[in-house]
Amino acid sequence: MNETHYQARRQKLLASIEEGVAILSSSPLKIRSNDTEYPYRQNSDFYYLTGFEEANALLVLVKTKEIERSILFVEPYSDEFALWNGARLGVEGAMKRFEVDEVHSILEYPNHIKEILREHIALYFDFHDDSNHLKLAQQSAKELRESRGVKRYIRSFHDVTHWTRSMRLIKSSEEIDKIRYAISLTALAHHEAMKQCQNGLREFELQACMSYIFLSNGAMNEAYGAIVAGGNNANTLHYIDNRDVLKEGDLVLIDAACEWELYASDITRTFPVNGKFTEAQRAVYEKVLDVQLRVIEAMKPDVKRDWLQSYSEELLCQALIDLGILNGEVSTLLEAKAHKKYAPHGIGHWMGLDVHDPCPYVDESGESLAFMAGMVMTIEPGIYIKAEDESVPLKYRGIGIRIEDDILITESGCENLSSMIAKTIEEIEEMCKS
Numbered sequence: 001m002n003e004t005h006y007q008a009r010r011q012k013l014l015a016s017i018e019e020g021v022a023i024l025s026s027s028p029l030k031i032r033s034n035d036t037e038y039p040y041r042q043n044s045d046f047y048y049l050t051g052f053e054e055a056n057a058l059l060v061l062v063k064t065k066e067i068e069r070s071i072l073f074v075e076p077y078s079d080e081f082a083l084w085n086g087a088r089l090g091v092e093g094a095m096k097r098f099e100v101d102e103v104h105s106i107l108e109y110p111n112h113i114k115e116i117l118r119e120h121i122a123l124y125f126d127f128h129d130d131s132n133h134l135k136l137a138q139q140s141a142k143e144l145r146e147s148r149g150v151k152r153y154i155r156s157f158h159d160v161t162h163w164t165r166s167m168r169l170i171k172s173s174e175e176i177d178k179i180r181y182a183i184s185l186t187a188l189a190h191h192e193a194m195k196q197c198q199n200g201l202r203e204f205e206l207q208a209c210m211s212y213i214f215l216s217n218g219a220m221n222e223a224y225g226a227i228v229a230g231g232n233n234a235n236t237l238h239y240i241d242n243r244d245v246l247k248e249g250d251l252v253l254i255d256a257a258c259e260w261e262l263y264a265s266d267i268t269r270t271f272p273v274n275g276k277f278t279e280a281q282r283a284v285y286e287k288v289l290d291v292q293l294r295v296i297e298a299m300k301p302d303v304k305r306d307w308l309q310s311y312s313e314e315l316l317c318q319a320l321i322d323l324g325i326l327n328g329e330v331s332t333l334l335e336a337k338a339h340k341k342y343a344p345h346g347i348g349h350w351m352g353l354d355v356h357d358p359c360p361y362v363d364e365s366g367e368s369l370a371f372m373a374g375m376v377m378t379i380e381p382g383i384y385i386k387a388e389d390e391s392v393p394l395k396y397r398g399i400g401i402r403i404e405d406d407i408l409i410t411e412s413g414c415e416n417l418s419s420m421i422a423k424t425i426e427e428i429e430e431m432c433k434s
């Protein structure tokens with residue numbers, strides 16, 4: 001993605017807000033322990049508007065009736081920092097690279113911010129931003145309001161992420177390419193896990209063979225903490241211990257995927273540890289797969305996400321009846337939320353710069369959003385039957401299955417971006433054999 005993409009996004013944001021000043025911060029560095037830090041990950045909204053990956057930076061957008069300006073504040077270049085950590089872009093480097101109107105050192109921000117805010121009536125910021133930079137802006141706004149002779153001052157606050165995240169809903173072809181690339185590496189990793197899997201391995205050994213594929217292909221980060229859950233561990237939805245032994249006759253559920261240039265993928269596959277589904281596993285697997293395929297089939301522009309959710313719950317409820325896990329009428333069971341015991345989570349979520357992209361699910365009037373071409377949503381039905389659940393036929397106890405793909409809405413319907421990953425029983429058993 002080149003600089004004009006980010007510039008176009010800033011212009012679009014400026015065009016959609018009223019007069020005022022918008023402040024967006026980079027992510028802070030986070031201490032892991034003592035003086036070591038977690039690997040740095042830029043704030044997605046900030047990155048979306050700048051493409052800038054360094055910490056301790058700010059984007060300030062200014063809009064009046066006459067002018068629109070983008071101002072970037074960055075850490076200055078320092079020889080000392082370059083010696084220990086590598087060179088920062090610095091003010092001159094950032095001015096050359098980014099198509100913003102001004103770049104200043106972050107050290108000068110306190111001097112600039114009061115001037116920038118003068119005569120403005122609205123401040124746009126991320127309500128979750130608890131940086132000192134933002135606190136200073138709010139303090140400056142307060143001081144301006146109390147100064148003599150100031151006629152126009154900040155009198156309203158707006159959540160800037162309302163606009164950035166609405167923009168992030170529709171992915172450009174460049175963004176989709178990055179998602180596709182992340183998925184292509186994730187596909188390799190899932191296939192490798194299927195090939196390597198055998199009785200007696202530890203869950204983390206499968207995780208390690210996937211991480212090796214990500215890293216050795218240059219995907220420096222995973223999009224979220226990997227779940228490698230053998231047998232009944234799959235019934236803990238966010239199981240991340242990944243330390244148990246994989247046992248003969250069990251399934252293993254793997255929900256793991258990498259990030260490529262900050263764009264996520266999010267894939268789950270469930271397969272037999274020994275490469276061969278038992279009859280009971282096959283029965284549940286086929287039901288979950290059937291639900292997933294039917295839900296994907298229904299995705300196209302103008303379909304509402306809420307409808308898709310209810311539709312998937314109906315299908316899952318019917319599947320649970322067919323398996324003999326629930327008894328009764330679909331409508332009565334749905335009303336009583338009986339299916340939630342075995343299918344507790346939603347059918348899917350937006351995906352993009354964040355694995356759970358925080359884009360809106362409702363429109364301005366509070367109605368469920370209708371799909372539009374360029375949106376990306378995961379579809380991940382699951383059925384989870386705890387080992388100790390005596391209300392369920394014995395053969396099903398301890399089975400937990402989720403199947404998750406990443407779906408792009410297109411003009412005419414949808415495209416499963418992860419359709420190359422083994423998913424049918426035949427494909428999985430074949431992959432496990434190789």
Ligand SMILES: [Mn+2]
Pocket residue numbers: 266349378380404
């Ligand atoms: Mn997911």
